[in-house]
Amino acid sequence: MLMIIKKPLFIILLALCASPIIGAGTALIMGAAFAMLLGNPFAALSQKASKWLLKLAVVGLGFAVDFNQVIAVGKSSLVLTIVSITAIIGLGELLTQAFKLNRNTGVLISFGTAICGGSAIAAMAPVIKAKDHEVAVALGVVFMLNGLGLLLFPSIGHYFNLSQQQFGMWAALAIHDTSSVVGASATYGALALSIATTVKLTRAMWIIPYTALAGVYFRSEEKASIPVFIIGFVLAALINSYFPAYSSLWELINSAAKQLLVVTLFLIGSGLSVAVIKQAGFKPFLMAILLWIVVSGVILLLILDGLL
Template sequence: MPVKTNLIKLAYIILLGLCITPLMGPGVALVVGAAFAIILGNPYTEFSQSASKWLLKAAVIGLGFAVDFNQVIEVGRSSLVLTIVSITAIIGLGEILTQVFKLNRNTGVLISFGTAICGGSAIAAMAPVIKAKDHEVAVALGVVFLLNGVGLLLFPTIGHYLNLTQEQFGLWAALAIHDTSSVVGASATYGALALSIATTVKLTRAMWIIPYTTMAGVFWRSEEKASIPLFIVGFLAAALINTYLPDYSSIWSALNSVAKQVLVVTLFLIGSGLSLSVLRQAGVKPFIMATLLWIIVSGVILLLILDGFI
């Protein structure tokens, strides 16, 4: 048994090392990590969970060094109405589906909020505001995590099949995929322009965590306050530096390249966090509800993009 365990640990380390090289792409890293965890088990569960959170934040900040700060401001300004309407509509639809499937109220709210804004970050911010229990948070995160993996693999395939431009795909990925990690991973496989647009739109959208959790606090009469994730501030700072200090563009480009490789490592770690216990814990009804909500949202957004409405 110790020999087998050591071999599994060695194989995990080797695959993790490959993620540092150009041999492993974002989508492949996620799939390999998930397959390894489901078949052999993750020998470094605590490490992968902790490291993936910090590395994702670092990667997102680094990606900001390829973004024009003025573009971030323009995206936020031009998409103001779309953002408010879409987030509110998704949360409202989620509430209806929660009632239809007779789900636990808090679980339904967390899934809806995660779908509407930015997956795990939104769920983590909303949970204390609505006083969600640990198992309710775990179920919501588990369901969203599974759909993130599906989205990362499925969206680029659909995008190529429909001949979406990089601008169209970046926008669709940012509005329809839950977590920032999967948005960045899917768009990175589609193209550099798609990655830039998707990252900018997603992180601009993520800033709406604060007003929506504040409103939720009023309804739930909660004293808990959510704060804006610091990695979003870091991303904006990196974009600001890239825009107004162009003389050092070679340095910013190098940091951005490092960030892209860090993202590959992060996606492997996130994938290796998947397990049969997570699948079982999520349950059938929350998964069906979340999947139906996600299909409706991503389908409607895709149609609006194809028709030129957004």
């Protein structure tokens, strides 16, 4: 009987998330609550669909971004990006040793924290020959922190009276996954969303050089490739920038992408389970939390002091 009720209820909630009445944060909470209380009746399908829908949503969001802004952000933040990514990975290595954590798990968590969460973890995993359970633990820990970031960051931003520009920068640099960065910034404002998306996806392009360096360090024959959704985002930004005559169409696509993101966040939330929490364990979660607190705290202080 419970299974019969669960399936239609899940579909109804998913349909609600496709409507404008449900926001990004609410969708994630709904999905997580449903999974924890009733269990996801479409777990495998939800996991597969969320990955593809997220990529489509990110590409669609590119239709609201000025390509010249992407280039400007990349140039202006070159030194900051290199220094911050390297520092985060270095700190992650120290914490991995301090907690006597599995090396591969520590590397994946550090890399995911430094660049862009799940995408960075997926790119690094084959390079360091990470095992399935190591990848699963890293993704589980990062996912849980993504949920916290999506819920906590807007409130913290309002508490410190951050402008939309400041919040967009902070969210992009301190929240792991692109999905949660977009979700948190979308609830803060349109300008915050634009800045956060641009900064985060510009940063995500650094997956390639850092995985290449890791390949040399770990003597791996695996080669990382740039995620296709990043290429799609850049192409969408190019189209938006150089074909302004069709701006109404680009706005329509962008609006659809925002709502698609809400649906995706519900599916991502529905992937949370007691099994994932147990598999992650205590040490990886504590290590990831300390790393995240230091990173987000330092970046917030730099923003408040006007250094970023």
